[in-house]
Amino acid sequence: MSLVGNIPELRQLIFSMAEKGDLAACAQVCTTWTKDALDIVWRELPSPLPIIRLVDEGSLSPTMTWQQGVPRATISPPVDWTRFRSFTIRIRKIHFPNSALVYALQKLTLVKALCPDLPLLPNLEETEVHASSDITWVPLVAMFLHSGVRRLVIHPSDGPSFFTYPNFFREVLLRAPSLESLEIKESSLLTFGRDWRPEDPVILAQYASQFPTLIRFAAPAVVLARLQNTPISLPKLRVLIETNALRPKVFIDHFRTHWPTPIARIRHLAISVTLTCASQLIAANPMSSLRILYLETFMSQPEQSHMQEFFRTLGNQCPGLEELTLMWLGLSWITTSTDNGEMDISVFEPLVDCTSLAVLDISAACALIFDEDGAERLAIILSNLRICRLTFIPFYGPIAEAHTLPSLAALLPFAFNCLRLEELSLVIDPTVPDTRDDLLGFSPVFRKLSIGHYVGGQGWASSAVAGFLAAVSSMEESGRDYRW
Helix, strand or coil: CCCCCCHHHHHHHHHHHHHHCCCHHHHHCCCCCCCCEEEEEEECCCCCCCCCCCCCCCECCCCCCEECCEECCCCCCCCCHHHCCEEEEEEECCCCCCCHHHHHHHHHHHHHHHCCCHHHCCCCCEEEEEECCHHHHHHHHHHHHCCCCCEEEEEECCCCCHHHCCCHHHHCHHHCCCCCEEEEECCCHHHHHHHCCCCHHHHHHHHHCCCCCEEEEECCHHHHHHHCCCCCCHHHCCCEEECCCCCHHHHHHHHHHHCCCCHHHCCEEEEECCHHHHHHHHHHCCCCCCCEEEEEEECCHHHHCCHHHHHHHHHHHCCCCCEEEEEEEEEEEEECCCCCCCEEHHHHHHHHHCCCCCEEEEEEEEEEECCHHHHHHHHHHHHCCCCCEEEEECCCCHHHHHHHHHHHHHHHHHHHHHCCCCEEEEEECCCCHHHHHHHHHHHHHCCEEEEEECCCCCCCHHHHHHHHHHHHHHHHHCCCCCCC
């Protein structure tokens, strides 16, 4: 079988294989793995039990051999897939092999090997797919939609815009009668602007008219003007504005010109800008109706000095803010001193003016370094808020492992005494005994406890899954009502 040739025909071939749920032919061409990373997340949400979550950040072997479509490492014991209501696959590309088709088929075959009953999930309600190109994720989406999924989130992380796949809406989404919510996050501003065709807003509008409840569409601001003339219900749009390349004033002017809703009425804002730009935007445009803010920002050394001012601006201009998500890109340090130019814990103090804040999610390439005194200071700052859900996903590496995990352990005794937490999500290394024991000791406090499992080195995803499932079975036998 030739792997280089007519790309449209190859796409259709992959789509047909995935749609039928028969990937046996894929094994004939999936002979080796390129060096890449794969992590799979499962969540089980049977009330009142907490969330099940697995995060495998290990690297796959660069020469993993396939035998009859099944990798050497497989899940044992078998998984009862009927338990799961939510399923997330994240596929992150380090580099492409010689053929994009080989890459896509390898991913699909692995998914099929780990999840043999994937198209037959009677209880699956929501799916999130992160993939590196439309060749990869279109078949994955098709597989999930045939499982009766109601909510779908697609992250085409790079490669062609999803609109370059001309039959996406007709061949995939319109075949999903149970789908109620769609969110498409296009991360490439240049790709999106280049590939956006005049007829695409019309296609999107036609599909939106058939949507029963919601379209959540993440796109650069440059697209908004074209969307305004379509019959899409604009207040239901979620817009991710990719403007890291623009100067703050240019961004703010562009925002005012193209935003389809009056700024004072914005309730949900997702932006990808610098801290300086975000502060200027909010300072110049009071957002009294803003309830949810998602900010993705690159935390360079000069930007760290603006963190406290950003929090202060939020407190002054957004009195009704209920949920704040910060996605920090770049390595930052939060310490009890600023001797080396790091951020002091005091940067969080202005948050006390956000009196309505109930959800604080910090997913960051950051390291927390503080002693018991610093932990107590941070807990006291947070205790003045009515935080009920807290997420901390810190950076990993030799330095972070040496400092971040002990700092989290130091924070916990103070945090549980001060905070009104019902849900806590952390990503830690569960092989660190002190941290693991501290977390397990506090588990009865929470209605939902989600602990990500960090797997370092060259571990295979499937072996991590097997270990995770064995741990869950052991906990179930002991009668515990939480999940690791």
